[in-house]
Amino acid sequence: xxxxxxSVGLPVFGDKxxxxxxxxxxxxQKNISSHKSRLFYARFLNKPxxxxxxxxxxxxxxxxxxxxxxxxxxxxxxxxxxxxxxxSDGEDARTLRSSLKQLFTQESVDTYQLTIDSxxxxxxxxxxxxxxxxxxxxxxxxxxxxxxxxxxxxNFSDASQTADTIVALTTTHWHGIISVPLPLKLPMTSGSTYxxxxxxxxxxxxxxxxxxxxxxxxxxxxxxxxxxxxxxREVFINNHLLLFTSALVPKALxxxxxxxxxxxxxxxxxxxxxxxxxxxxxxxxxxxxxRLYPPFLGGRRIxxxxxxxxxxxxxxxxxxxxxxxxxxxxxxAFVDPDTFNPHRWINCSPAEKEKLFCxxxxxxxxxGQHLVWKIFKTIIVRLLCSxxxxxxxxxxxxxxxxxxxxxxxxxxxxxxxxxx
Numbered sequence: 001x002x003x004x005x006x007s008v009g010l011p012v013f014g015d016k017x018x019x020x021x022x023x024x025x026x027x028x029q030k031n032i033s034s035h036k037s038r039l040f041y042a043r044f045l046n047k048p049x050x051x052x053x054x055x056x057x058x059x060x061x062x063x064x065x066x067x068x069x070x071x072x073x074x075x076x077x078x079x080x081x082x083x084x085x086x087x088s089d090g091e092d093a094r095t096l097r098s099s100l101k102q103l104f105t106q107e108s109v110d111t112y113q114l115t116i117d118s119x120x121x122x123x124x125x126x127x128x129x130x131x132x133x134x135x136x137x138x139x140x141x142x143x144x145x146x147x148x149x150x151x152x153x154x155n156f157s158d159a160s161q162t163a164d165t166i167v168a169l170t171t172t173h174w175h176g177i178i179s180v181p182l183p184l185k186l187p188m189t190s191g192s193t194y195x196x197x198x199x200x201x202x203x204x205x206x207x208x209x210x211x212x213x214x215x216x217x218x219x220x221x222x223x224x225x226x227x228x229x230x231x232x233r234e235v236f237i238n239n240h241l242l243l244f245t246s247a248l249v250p251k252a253l254x255x256x257x258x259x260x261x262x263x264x265x266x267x268x269x270x271x272x273x274x275x276x277x278x279x280x281x282x283x284x285x286x287x288x289x290x291r292l293y294p295p296f297l298g299g300r301r302i303x304x305x306x307x308x309x310x311x312x313x314x315x316x317x318x319x320x321x322x323x324x325x326x327x328x329x330x331x332x333a334f335v336d337p338d339t340f341n342p343h344r345w346i347n348c349s350p351a352e353k354e355k356l357f358c359x360x361x362x363x364x365x366x367x368g369q370h371l372v373w374k375i376f377k378t379i380i381v382r383l384l385c386s387x388x389x390x391x392x393x394x395x396x397x398x399x400x401x402x403x404x405x406x407x408x409x410x411x412x413x414x415x416x417x418x419x420x
Contacts (some may be wrong), residue, residue, distance in 0.1 A: 004312045006031065008048035016042045024297055024401050028053055028326050039312055039332060049319040050309075053326035055333035055355050057310045061301070061322055068307050071364075072300035072319060080176050081246070082195055082239035093204075093364070099229075100240065101367045103222050105411030109370045111218045112150050116375060119145045119156070120382045132392055132412040139257040139379075143250035144170075146375055149177035151244045152211045153220050166207060166245075172200040174247035178403040201242065208241045249368075251404045253375060255295035256286075256358075259399075260380065262411055263289060263340050265391035276384050284345035286376055289330045290358035292340055297401045298323040299360070324357045325401060389413040 009015065020027045022044075028051065031040045038054035052058050061069075072088040081087075085096045102108065127133060148154045148166060155210070156163045176197015212220060225235050243249075264271055264285065274281045301320040306313060314320060314403045329337040331364070333355050334344070359366035366372070381391075396409040 003133070003311050004039050004041050004050050004314070005037050006051075007043075008041050009043035011043075011046060014043045015046050017044055017046070020044060021402060024323075025325065028323055032326070033237050036324070038147060039310070044053040044319065044321060047319045048317075049321050050312075050314050052309070052320060052322040053330070054310065055327040055330035058322045058324070058327040058357055059354065059361060061307075061309060061320065062316065062360060062364065063356065065307050065309065066363050068303065068305050069301040069320070070304055072302045077177060080173070080194075080201060081243055082201075083236060084239045084243050086243065096236070096280070097363075097367060099226055102226050102229075103219065104368045104371055106370050108222060111222075112371065113378075115149050115218070116146055116378050117382075119149055120378050122157075124382050124386050127387060127415050129387075129415045129417055132414050134410045134412055135261050136254055136258045136406055136410065137260075139254040140250055142379060143253040143257070143375070144247075147250050147253075148245055150219050150371075151241060152208065153214065162207075166204070169200045169204050169207075170245065170247045173197050174206060176200070177246075177248070204223055204245070205238055208238050208245070212237075230315070252295040253372065255405050256289055256293065257376065257379060258406060258411070259293035260285060260289045260376075261389065261413065262391065262397060262407065263292075265389055265413055266340075266397075272388060273385055275380060280346060281342065282377065282380070284342035286373070287345045287353065287356065288340060288342040289355055291334070292338075293399065293405055294324045294328060294358045295404050297325050297405070298327075322357075325405075327357060328355075388418060389415050389417040 007014070016027070025221040031042065031051065032038055032053055038052075038200060039057060040051050040053075042049055042051060044051075070089045071087060078087050088096055120142060123138070125147070127138075144167060145156050145163075148163065149156065150376060152166075154163055154166065174197075176194045179197070212223070214220075223237060223241065227234075264275070271281075271285075275285060299322055301322070303314055303316050303320060304320050305316050307320075308314075327333070331337050354361065358371070359369050375377060390413060391413050392414060395411055396407070397411060398408050399405050400408045
């Protein structure tokens, strides 16, 4: 059986983690070119790791081999988040998913619409057309308020001080997610970033428990109903609310919305009007933004038992790093893969959409996709109904990809009222 090209190197000395984190896109492109393969081996996080940059192989990995793999995140984020669906495998994961998905059915998501509308309408009305606006900052503010309003029932107008406290805590918590896990506090210091994040986690959990007791909001009530019917332990409920209200979700949403506004803003003509008048074009643009700019570069798996992927064998104990960004730009899957072309999705087949892994695929795909699409469309439609926008010239539109994809620089737009 064929062996994936590349070298796993020597422990420690042969590790390529620094090279990967310094520039993951360059790292993948260099190895794809030198090995003439979109699958290659390298030592990453000091483990033999198969990098998967092929669209077909990523699809097979996520949809066919789930039972042979376990998620590779618990060692790095388990203490920061506590036990939740991200760190569960096998039957535990299936049970949790079955319970939690009731919170995100289309019917459930529709009940959150009024909350989403309220946040978006207030934010859209507050835009200042006299000054350029940083797109990512605006989107992050909107998405953070939506998540905390929906998941915790928080009212930013009536409880601004509490809201500010929670936002500050989620920021500290996020910095711990992306830091090296060294929960070390030294005398006369404020402690490491990681230990500060653990403290923020404890504070957030206290707030979550308090908000649950208030039972404010549609989502909170559905959580309590799910807990009762699904027999979920209190710790699991609180840890999942911590996951939903963490900075992870709004940063992912903000990433995609910023990329959409950047691409739409680059286009000449009436694309902004088409997004309002043509639902098919709205869908196509959202799909193309997911393809070119997935908020998370990829994902990690640990092989529990030998896997044969596209004819290549990956032994038990090895790691897999699938690179969504590279798979979405695989020339075997997409014509002109580096070109923003929403028309590729007009009248496309369901099989074509299965080539996108922005929200995962198969049995571990994101359970919150209905809510994500609801938030996307609400923000874009409400924004375009009130404003036209234009990107300022002489800006750097290049992206950084870790920890979440976003423009390297603060990309700014000028808003103009449609009623002017």
